[in-house]
Amino acid sequence: MDSDAAAKGTGSAATSSSSSSLAAASSAPMERNNSQSSTHKPGHLAAHRQSFVENQRYPPPSPRDRRHPSFTQQALLDLMNHPPSNRHPNPRYAGRDWRDVGVGELAVPEDVRWADLDLSVQDATMLLLKQNPTNVVLVRETPSSKTAFTTFDYTDLNAYLLVVVGLANPDEEHVGLYNEISKKAQAQEDIPLREIQSLSRKEELVALPADATLDRAVEAFGSGIHRILIISETGDVIGVLTQLRLIEFFWNEAVNFPAIERLYVSLLRDLQIGTHQTIAINLDRPLTEALLLMHNEGLTSIAVVDQGLNVVGNISTVDVKHLTHAASLPLLKSSCMNFISVILSERGMEHGRDSFPVFHVNPYSTLGHTVAKLVATKSHRMWVVESASPSPSAPATPLLQPSQPAGALPTAVGAVGSPPLSSVLIPPPAAASPQSPLQSQASFAAATVIPGGLPGARLSGRLTGVVSMTDILNLFAKSSGLRPSDPSEQRARRRRSSSSSVRPSLDSARPTL
Structure with a gap:
């Protein structure tokens, strides 16, 4: 699915535990003051100390109760x-056929994330999680290269996780590799991206020159390709065009493209x-x-x-x-x-x-x-x-x-x-x-x-x-x-x-x- 979203991986158990701890900490001073105002005898305090079971029976109120739905x-x-750009025609695209728009016009070089084949899976995961609107990290063979050899995305992370926890079902050819990766992960050793290339099956890498038009991209996406690399004249990757990025473009600029806008009412x-x-x-x-x-x-x-x-x-x-x-x-x-x-x-x-x-x-x-x-x-x-x-x-x-x-x-x-x-x-x-x-x-x-x-x-x-x-x-x-x-x-x-x-x-x- 290219789906996709900016990621900040935080453990749920830690999140819920932190919330409970903060709530308990904020209520502790109030309880202590009330107890001190009533009596100063240690025996009295010990007699009214709540047990663990009582604390679980009457948990502090959750801060979730005071929040509102984020997507109403x-x-x-x-x-x-009222899409952001649909209120007024964008002069950049007004009067143009969308099939004549260049894919390079949608390229955002700042969104391209690079990793080397020898980078550890842990470090590559951090690149994937940290402000990555394309939800993919491009993997190159050498640090100086601007040509993508392969990719690392959430599908790869899912496959890696299944191997680490022992849930994957490899064929006979990869049993040894899967066991080795699992042992290294449990020993907290660094595992380079080079060693996990066979864990998941990837779709072919499709690249288009920056001066190629959107009709070629839409044809590829409509055939089931999820992302396209945008390359310069020298072959360097200058952007990653995803299905979501193109869907957002057509939604925001539909007023400029009547052929697309007419479909939205169907x-x-x-x-x-x-x-x-x-x-x-x-x-x-x-x-x-x-x-x-x-x-x-x-x-x-x-x-x-x-x-x-x-x-x-x-x-x-x-x-x-x-x-x-x-x-x-x-x-x-x-x-x-x-x-x-x-x-x-x-x-x-x-x-x-x-x-x-x-x-x-x-x-x-x-x-x-x-x-x-x-x-x-x-x-x-x-x-x-x-x-x-x-x-x-x-x-x-x-x-x-x-x-x-x-x-x-x-x-x-x-x-x-x-x-x-x-x-x-x-x-x-x-x-x-x-x-x-x-x-x-x-x-x-x-x-x-x-x-x-x-x-x-x-x-x-x-x-x-x-x-x-x-x-x-x-x-x-x-x-x-x-x-x-x-x-x-x-x-x-x-x-x-x-x-x-x-x-x-x-x-x-x-x-x-």
Whole structure:
């Protein structure tokens, strides 16, 4: 998914512990003064000292109670109706066809992050986490080179984490390498990027000269490529163009491009984009299974659903940033729902406001509304749900009147005039591996968070499909006369390049969908 977001990996256990400690520390002087004002006898103080159980029974109030949602429905509507650059035409692009805009005009050299092949994974992770809007670090062979040899991103970090904790399932050729990396990591030895190149399968590096036009970039993105390197005449990389960066460009500058702006008012149902076959995970499954599922299926994010297949959240490879500290590794044993609550909590700690998931749209959402959510959440995909929330105060998506007769069945994306033929594949629980220190535990420590306890958790609906940025850019390309290849070919290639014990169960289920 290129999804993606600026990352600050902080352990959830440390965050919640720090919050409790600060709250307890602030209340301690008040309790001490009250005790001293009532009596000065040591015996009296000892008699009224609260036990550990009493402290747990009456915890101090959380600062979360005084914060407000960071992404309200009104904020979304404002973004959808009044994008930053849509109010007035930008003279830089006014009167131009978007297909004639050069990719070099969107290059930001300051956003390029470099790492050498001999740099440690730990240091490369810090580069990935620190103010990196492209969510990728370019890897070069020598410190003086400006040519990218490979990349390091959150998908690689996820694969590395799975190896370190003993959850990866390598083929016979790589068993020795995986064991060696795991031993070095446990001994806290530096592991260079050179040694982890075979842990994850990467998509091909696509580069375009700065004077190439956007039509070539859109054609590549619409075919399933997630990022493009922008190079100068000398071959040096001067920028990284991602799907998200291009989606933001078309959203902010749509007033200058009528061909794109006209598409935003169309319903997803009528545009027939996206897919009905989706892979999700149940909210009570361990986080490790979600990370393995994304790795094995070549996905950048998956939907988290309840027993009724209602979307309650979203987990992406970018969220691995919350697991980069040793104190947060116990989260791997917790449920997916618990991890989502941690993500929302830490996001609130960073911004001083709580937030709730808004990763879903419905077939009657407009393309503009869908793009607004992608831009606001910096996500790679939106999950299509069966219906919108009935709540008038904070609907999950604007309710538009259907174009079909009253009483007709609502149709899903791409199934105009017929009932939705969607299929959501939820893999069975993974069997515990004797080589996995985490899966060998008899039970998982953290309890599952009740979905209704999260703000906005009931604002979604039943999962019926997914619309990604690849699908949208593919639509832009075709509507402008371009001929991108089928993005499903890239998806299938990523899946074929993965190997895992989970794959046979998923592949055997697909023909029956």
